[in-house]
Amino acid sequence: MQSAWAQPANLKISHQFPGGSIAEGDFRDRLCRMFAADVERRTRGGLKFSIYPGASLMAPNAQFAALRNGGLDMALVPLSYAGAEAPEANIGLMPGLVTSYEQGHAWKDAPVGRELTRILHEQGLVVVSWIWQAGGVASRGKPILHPEDVAGLKVRGGSREMDRLLLDAGATVVNMPSNEIQAAMRSGALDAALTSSTSLISFRLHESSRALTTARGGAYWFMFEPLMMSRTVFERLSKPQQAAVMAVGAELEGFARKAARADDAAVAAVYAKSGAQIVDMNAEALRKWQAVARTNAWREFGERSAGCAKLLELAEQSIAMI
Template identity: 55%
Template sequence: MLSRRHLLISALAAPAVLKYGIGSAQAATTLKISHQFPGGTIDKGDFRDRLCRKFADEISKRSGGELVGEVYPGSSLIKTNAQFSAMRKGALDLSLYPMPYAGGEVPETNIGLMPGLVSTYEQGLSWKTKPVGKALTDFLADKGIVLVTWVWQAGGVASRSKALLSPDDAKGLKVRGGSREMDMVLQQAGAAVLSVPSNEIYAAMQTGACDAGITSSTSLISFRLEEVAKHLTSGADASYWFMLEPLMMSKAIFDKLPKNHQDIILSVGAELEAFGKQGAQADDIEVAKVYEKAGAKVDKLDAATVEKWAVIARDTAWKDYSKKTATCANLLKLATDAA
């Protein structure tokens, strides 16, 4: 006999639950939206959580309540690293998910954090309408993923003991880079690397397992890393670290929806890209204020320092990535053509 707890867990994990409104013959499709970031409200908190809530609110309005979105922040529904695989299997409807987290399962996704490749928000967001965007979108669709909202984020570094500004500063440090390719660059610079999702950086720095964490400006704020850091390297003016963190959807779930619902999802997703860019850029500025208030020393990256990192990246991570698969090589070529 199934236990009550097992039944509850099964009910929680079930995607695309149908609900019937009172006096309505039309079933409402409930889409569960998962992410690893702190929860808030539609007006306050981490912009990535707010984007998910805005998405849920808007698809409900436009569908007349036929589509309902439920947001599960803080990996409360499914553990962080399992979300991509769950979407591919149709066990999770949507997730705002850092694409390179899927690199162990699908190495091609590491194009979403290739150090030194994307240098501005405009460049990253331009991928969507260029050959690299079509190639990436088609590839992900073949893997069971639909890109709903393109979100790019610049990154910076929170460090415990000394500033991590140039590659020379990395020697001897234990650093969380955020992707296999970033880790390769750090190792070439003399660092040891730690592979954890951004919601685990705080604990790693607090215990001393990690000396410095590279992550998005928003995560540097939302995960309160200023509490365990004495230095911040800001990417507000320039950065070698741009991560693609899109709102993704299970293609298996998407394909089961009627076309009018699919159209609503894609149109709302596209319209939220401006909000995502605005939120990321606002946090690039806000992060310095947060860390200065906490007593940390703040340094800014400049173009010359970014190029030092890019030189290492092109000679290590880029070469390694392009040799992985023919798709990797094509994505990298198309991305460099789009620069």
Template identity: 50%
Template sequence: MLTRRTALAGLAAPAVLGLAAKARAATRTFRISHHYPGSTGDEGDFRDRMCRRFAASVEKRTEGAMRFEVYPGSSLMKTFAQFDALRKGALDFGLVPTTYAGGQIPEMNLTFMPAIVTNYDQAYRWKTAPIGQEITRLLESKGVKIITWMWESGGIAARDKRILKPSDVSGLKVRGGSREMDIMFKAAGAGAISMPSNEIYLALQTGAVTACATSSTSLMSFRLNELSKYLLAPGSSSFFFILEPILMSKDIFDGLPKEQQDAVLAAGEELETFGRKTSEEDDKLLVETFRKSGLTVDTMDEAMIQPWHDVARDSAWKDFAARSSETARFLKLAEQA
């Protein structure tokens, strides 16, 4: 028998189903790409874990309206293709060293400039200093938004020779990691070879390079202790730091509702503490790991930085400042940070 209650229930059912369908349609999946090894839980490369923490945080803040797929190890696209894909809106998010954009945006080479940043406190001052504001402005004008500021220090792993000072690289084939690092190593007498960090293992294995500079996390994640005999590791100071933020396509960001934009920014900023803490922990873990593998390990201090600073200033810094009035201006701002 059809009662008023069952009739109303019947009328309500399509409306409820319609709302549920609309909610499902509103859910959107975003892709995060990087070229580092994947991780599991609390184990593995912290940069992949950082991306997964970010994804989980945003999903929770948006109650599932934003969902994520993380693609480690260049499994979605090639390493150097990521930044351009972000600019064009073909990639939603990426954890990418900003120096990899240096070919398109010369000012970004400053973010892996030898001896311009020598400790974590100085590195993280950039975010609110004029140099950080200019980097943010410039990237956004090119279609890319910084979501999480994250810096890493690193060291030099070598197969054949202990490296302490610039003259020690003379005659070696060195992977510098950035245009400016390569310029400095060349000025010190090395042959510089360019490649992303996920290609270093094979290059060391084949002898294409005999030494490499990269972040502490990459030195461990790519198992470079297996092919090296010597390590110059970061200590109380380091002669290089790398800006490796979580980036987002500005077109994609601008297309989000305000509440989702806020969720993305809040999750990104919250992760900065994790990024710094884990970077510093990896600097210490690097020393332990490579010593356990039987390598000769030296750690940098402020006194050791000065010779590297002198060579960098007279080569890489000079070259960077000469490229344009804007690169010269950016270098001055960096020196003031």
């Protein structure tokens, strides 16, 4: 096997977010570029990478299957996009389950994170970087703060369980990946959209929004958006190459958390400059959303499979330990 990899391997990294450079742009694209440069350096050119931003290699929803079958080397992708193929993946965008970066990042070494890693490994995936992002709500009309504020509106949630939350609150749900939100907001096909703070900025949703609810005061929308490698590809690498991939991935998690927090604050200034009304999520509103989520979204997730039930149990145990 070693001889087959004697020549430098050029691996492809796909994501749906706007492209930039190591120094500027959407931090998820920056992270991919930083990862590529550092792993290439550590492997002395044994591993090289090509970055494909903006869904330029394949559609966002196609990435999970391509990773599983070895047709794609790596992707930075919202895990909940895989929910139709692997229901356990929706634990990565479960409304009100993760409400802080500290809680989300603690999953990695907690029983819930170890179980999720095991499930993904069986699905043919290796989690290289654990990345969590808080999200807010861009609205074409009034601010969306409390559950009753979405009644009668067309809203994008981002996962099956987030959609159930919105339905229970009286909204009409519209499904789409984050890179399609801008066009839908412009056309009126969407009244409001929940997405990460970084996507609220990078996809320029402020151009069609009159209000923004930020995650500065907390969030019920926390997305697990890892950098992953195909297990098939990972197992072809030499042990030193595998070690380099995992070491760099882990080291970049601190950058991701800092950048995500920075975007939670920066998004308010971007939208205020465009004239949007800015509100912050608060503890009272967060409790209301959690109450709605527990009623059906959490329950239905736990009933979908034994794996889902176990993940939810372990996640709730992690809440109790905080």
